[in-house]
Amino acid sequence: MIRAIRHRLLGLLEIAKSFLLYDEETAVAVDAGHSRWCARRIVDTLGEIGLRPGDLRLCILTHRHWDHSGGVRALKSLTGCEVAIHEGDADALGDVVDHRLKDGEVIPLLGGLRVIHVPGHTPGNICLLYGESLIAGDTLIGGHRGLKPPASIYCDDYAEAVRSLERLRGLDFDAVYVSHGVDRLRGGKEELLRLLNHIGSSS
Numbered sequence: 001m002i003r004a005i006r007h008r009l010l011g012l013l014e015i016a017k018s019f020l021l022y023d024e025e026t027a028v029a030v031d032a033g034h035s036r037w038c039a040r041r042i043v044d045t046l047g048e049i050g051l052r053p054g055d056l057r058l059c060i061l062t063h064r065h066w067d068h069s070g071g072v073r074a075l076k077s078l079t080g081c082e083v084a085i086h087e088g089d090a091d092a093l094g095d096v097v098d099h100r101l102k103d104g105e106v107i108p109l110l111g112g113l114r115v116i117h118v119p120g121h122t123p124g125n126i127c128l129l130y131g132e133s134l135i136a137g138d139t140l141i142g143g144h145r146g147l148k149p150p151a152s153i154y155c156d157d158y159a160e161a162v163r164s165l166e167r168l169r170g171l172d173f174d175a176v177y178v179s180h181g182v183d184r185l186r187g188g189k190e191e192l193l194r195l196l197n198h199i200g201s202s203s
C-alpha cells in the first residue's frame with residue numbers, strides 16, 4: 001500500500017511529497033521532507049494507518065536535495081529507522097546514512113523494492129519499483145498535461161537527466177508517484193512512453 005504525505009514548501013504554493021509504503025506491520029518512507037516538521041507529519045501518518053513509529057524500518061531518499069532530505073535526521077531520531085540513499089549522493093548527507101544503494105539492488109522489505117539509478121537530476125538520483133508502482137521522486141514531474149523531466153535549473157546535468165529516462169522504458173509498472181505534481185494511479189507507463197517518443201523525435 002502507498003500513502004502520499006504532502007509537505008508545503010515554506011512561503012510557496014508548491015508541495016513536495018513523501019510516500020509511506022507499508023503493510024500490516026512494516027513501513028518504509030520514501031523521502032523525509034524538508035524539516036523536522038515534515039518528519040513529525042510522517043510519524044503522525046504512521047499512526048493514522050495503524051502503525052507505530054518503530055514500525056518504520058527504513059527511510060529511502062530518492063536524492064540529496066533539501067526538500068527531500070532535510071527532515072531525515074529528525075525522522076531517524078523519532079522512529080529509529082535506518083537511512084538509505086544511492087552511493088552517488090550519500091556523501092552529501094554525512095553520517096546519517098546507513099546504507100549506500102546501488103543500481104539494480106533489491107531492498108528486502110515489503111516484498112522487495114528495486115533501486116533504479118537514474119542520474120542527472122543529481123548524480124545519485126533513483127526511482128524505486130514497488131510492485132506495479134514506480135516511485136519517481138524528482139525523476140519525473142507530474143504535469144497536468146503529462147509527465148515531464150524536472151526543470152533544467154534544478155538538475156546537476158539536465159541532458160543526462162533526460163537521457164536517463166530511457167532506463168525506465170523496460171520496467172513493468174502502471175502507477176507513477178512523483179514528489180512534485182499529480183500522481184498517475186494508472187496508465188503511467190503509457191505516459192512515460194509518450195514522453196520518451198516526444199524526446200526522441202525532438203532530439
Ligand SMILES: [Zn+2]
Nearest residue numbers: 063065121138
Ligand atoms: Zn530534487
